Amino acid sequence: MRSVVFVAPFFAETTLRFVSALSRTEDVHLVLASQEPERKLPDGLRGRLGGYVRVRDALDPSTIAGAVRDVAKGTSRPVDRLLGTLEELQVPLGEVRDALGIEGMGAEAGRNFRDKARMKQLLREHGLPCARHALVETPEQAQLFVGHVGFPVIVKPRAGSGSRGTYRLSTPDDLVGCLRSMPPTPERPLVFEEFVVGEEHSFDSITLDGRPVWYSINDYLPGALEVLREPWIQWCVLLPREVDDPRYDGIRRVAGDALAALGMDTGMSHMEWFRRPDGDVAISEVGARPPGARFMHLISWAHDFDLFRAWADVVVHGRFTPRPRPYAAGAAYLRGQGSGRVSGIRGLEAVLAELGPIVVEKRVPAPGQPPSGTYEGEGYVIVRHPETRVVRNALARIVSTVRVDLA
Ligand SMILES: Nc1ncnc2c1ncn2[C@@H]1O[C@H](COP(=O)(O)OP(=O)(O)O)[C@@H](O)[C@H]1O
Ligand SMILES: [Mg+2]
Structure with missing residues (x-):
C-alpha cells in the first residue's frame, strides 16, 4: 500500500479527474489536501478517499508540510508520494519533498521547470536548441537585448502560464510602451526572447x-x-x-x-x-x-x-x-x-x-x-x-x- 497526498488548491474539473484516477489505483491510500470545503467533493469520489485535509493556502510549502505530517501521524506511516498537477505547485511540492525526505522531484528541479529564464539557460548549457533570451532587470538591459537580436521579440513573466502577460514587440514604440507599462526591476524581472518563427x-x-x-x-x-x-x-x-x-x-x-x-x-x-x-x-x-x-x-x-x-x-x-x-x-x-x-x-x-x-x-x-x-x-x-x-x-x-x- 502506498500512502499518497494529492494537493489541489481548488476543485477544477480536470484536477478532480486526476484525483479520481488516483483514488481508483490499486494499493493506494489517498488523502486530498485542498482549500475547498470537503462537502464540495463529488459524492462518488468522497467515498474513495482515505482522508481529506482542508488547508488555508495549498501553495504554501509549510502549510503543505503540516498537512503531510498530519497524514503521516494519522496513518502511523510515512507518506510515500506527494503529488499535484498544477504548474504553480512544482516548486512548493519539491520543497516539501526535500524537507520531509519524500521520493520525487525536489525544489531545484522544480525551479528548472518553473523559471523560464533558468530553463532556457540550462537548455543552452546542454547544447539544446531554444530561443536566445535574457532575464531583464532594467529598461537598459531590455534595449541592449533587443539591439542584439532585433525585432520582433517576445516578453513574458519569469513564471507565467496560459500566455498571460506575454507579448510580441515588433517596433521600438512597442518596446517603449512595454517598458512604461511593466517596467522590469531586479524584484520583478522580465524574460525577453528572440521571436521564433515556426x-x-x-x-x-x-x-x-x-x-x-x-x-x-x-x-x-x-x-x-x-x-x-x-x-x-x-x-x-x-x-x-x-x-x-x-x-x-x-x-x-x-x-x-x-x-x-x-x-x-x-x-x-x-x-x-x-x-x-x-x-x-x-x-x-x-x-x-x-x-x-x-x-x-x-x-x-x-x-x-x-x-x-x-x-x-x-x-x-x-x-x-x-x-x-x-x-x-x-x-x-x-x-x-x-x-x-x-x-x-x-x-x-x-x-x-x-x-x-x-x-x-x-x-x-x-x-x-x-x-x-x-x-x-x-x-x-x-x-x-x-x-x-x-x-x-x-x-x-x-x-x-x-x-x-x-x-
Ligand atoms: N520566443 C518565442 N517566439 C515566438 N512565440 C513565442 C515565444 N515564446 C512564447 N511564444 C508564444 O507565447 C505563448 C506563451 O509562451 P510560453 O512560454 O509558452 O508561456 P506560458 O507559460 O504562458 O504558456 C507560446 O505558446 C507561444 O505561442
Ligand atoms: Mg506555454
Whole structure:
C-alpha cells in the first residue's frame, strides 16, 4: 500500500479527474489536501478517499508540510508520494519533498521547470536548441537585448502560464510602451526572447526514473499567443496519428536530453516547441506536469485508453505500458465573439449532424456563461478518426461554421 497526498488548491474539473484516477489505483491510500470545503467533493469520489485535509493556502510549502505530517501521524506511516498537477505547485511540492525526505522531484528541479529564464539557460548549457533570451532587470538591459537580436521579440513573466502577460514587440514604440507599462526591476524581472518563427507543437511524454518511455505530439493551429491576441480565432489542436512522421525527427532527437537536463524523474511532462521553416527545432518551455487544455482527453481518445488512470499508475507505482495509436484526434475550441456573456450558439447542431460519430466528446457553451478569456474559449468539440486528414478537415469545418455569440 502506498500512502499518497494529492494537493489541489481548488476543485477544477480536470484536477478532480486526476484525483479520481488516483483514488481508483490499486494499493493506494489517498488523502486530498485542498482549500475547498470537503462537502464540495463529488459524492462518488468522497467515498474513495482515505482522508481529506482542508488547508488555508495549498501553495504554501509549510502549510503543505503540516498537512503531510498530519497524514503521516494519522496513518502511523510515512507518506510515500506527494503529488499535484498544477504548474504553480512544482516548486512548493519539491520543497516539501526535500524537507520531509519524500521520493520525487525536489525544489531545484522544480525551479528548472518553473523559471523560464533558468530553463532556457540550462537548455543552452546542454547544447539544446531554444530561443536566445535574457532575464531583464532594467529598461537598459531590455534595449541592449533587443539591439542584439532585433525585432520582433517576445516578453513574458519569469513564471507565467496560459500566455498571460506575454507579448510580441515588433517596433521600438512597442518596446517603449512595454517598458512604461511593466517596467522590469531586479524584484520583478522580465524574460525577453528572440521571436521564433515556426509552427508550434507540444511533446507530451511519460518518464520513469528519468527514462522517457512514451510520448505523443500535438500540432497547435495556430500558436497559443496568436490565438490569444486575435479574438476571432477559434483554436484547434491536432494530434496526428503519424507520431513517427519525419517532420518530428528534430524534437525526437532532443526531447529526452532536454527532460534529463531539467531533471525530470517519474511522471508526465508537457513540452512546447517550435518547428522553424527550415525544419530546425526550438524548445520553448517544459512543465514537469501533465498537459492542460484537454490534451489528456485528446491523448486518451487517440490511444483508446484512459490516460488519467495511466498517469496515476505512473506516479504511484512507476509503471506504464506503452500504447499503440489507432486514431488521430483533434479539439476545436469554441470561442465567444463580441463582449459580454454567452448569448447563443449558431451552426453547432448542423455541423455535429454532418460529422456524425467522429465527434466523441463535446462541451457546449451554456447561455449566460462568462467568457474564459483564454485560448480554450467557452467550450470544445473533440473528434477522432483513423485518418489524420479526416480529423484535420473536421476541425476546420467546426471552427469555420460554429459561432458562439457574446452579448
Ligand atoms: N520566443 C518565442 N517566439 C515566438 N512565440 C513565442 C515565444 N515564446 C512564447 N511564444 C508564444 O507565447 C505563448 C506563451 O509562451 P510560453 O512560454 O509558452 O508561456 P506560458 O507559460 O504562458 O504558456 C507560446 O505558446 C507561444 O505561442
Ligand atoms: Mg506555454
